[in-house]
Amino acid sequence: MVRENTLTVNDLIYPMFVTEGKAQKVEITSMPGCYRYSLDLLLKEIAEVFELGINAIALFPVIPENKKDDTGTQSYNPDGLIQQTVKAIKQAIPEIVVITDVALDPFTSHGHDGLVDENGTILNDPTVEVLVKMALSQAAAGADFVAPSDMMDGRIGAIRQALDAEGYINVGILAYSAKYASAYYGPFRDALDSAPKFGDKKTYQMDAANAKEALKEIELDIAEGADIIMVKPALAYLDIICRVKSATNLPVAAYNVSGEYAMIKAAAQMGWIDEKQVILESLTSMKRAGADLILTYFAKEVALMLM
């Protein structure tokens, strides 16, 4: 009766991986229980999770090496993997909210989220131009929300303007506003084979030591037209979620990232923790910190637990 926060299935967004081909369901080694699905099997899985009450999914594409290039041209191919996948999902289950990732790292041969010059410097503004094309192609395919995860400056405003100009006035923007340069993304990069080939992402993602900078980043994204703002990762950044929540009236999302997932799975496999209780405690802590929405690879398991 006096409990202050309750985790429900409505809070959950399920990140899912799509790969080319047919009849593919390949488990990700460092993320046991998560799979790369080909479209046919992905549609079945989505039907199942929708039935369990999960209302939203976030899609990530696994792009074969031979389709990657220096500038990520496949990212805005109108018939690309993500675009085809979104079309098929919206046709099969129009009610499910489809969120697409806007960033170049799955598509670039170097694994960075942006275009890179000969010295290895990330080129912010030319990258934003590509991100705009990518977001428009996803909106054209039927995405409900585009989710720029690249951390380039000015991309939220540029994408909002382009979406409105092309008539996609009802497509929302979930902004990865405070995204830290985190070692907790390791297993995700295994899932997509997208680890950067040189350097790191510290010139565009945030320093783990900074908190005020997160508030500055969300302020900019809100001013540029974000509809939902995100803090990522979640568990090591609960203080940031809390500060961000008190600084805005927009919905706040937290990304319970792959490394957070893998740590719980590994300890549970060793028999060292009570998996179910640790999952529920972790996700509840994110709600307590102020998250309205949680992107989590545990979404399906949690939906089953909460039934």
Ligand SMILES: NCC(=O)CCC(=O)O
């Ligand atoms: N742009 C999406 C991610 O970087 C996900 C990271 C993770 O789950 O580790």
Ligand SMILES: [Mg+2]
């Ligand atoms: Mg920013």
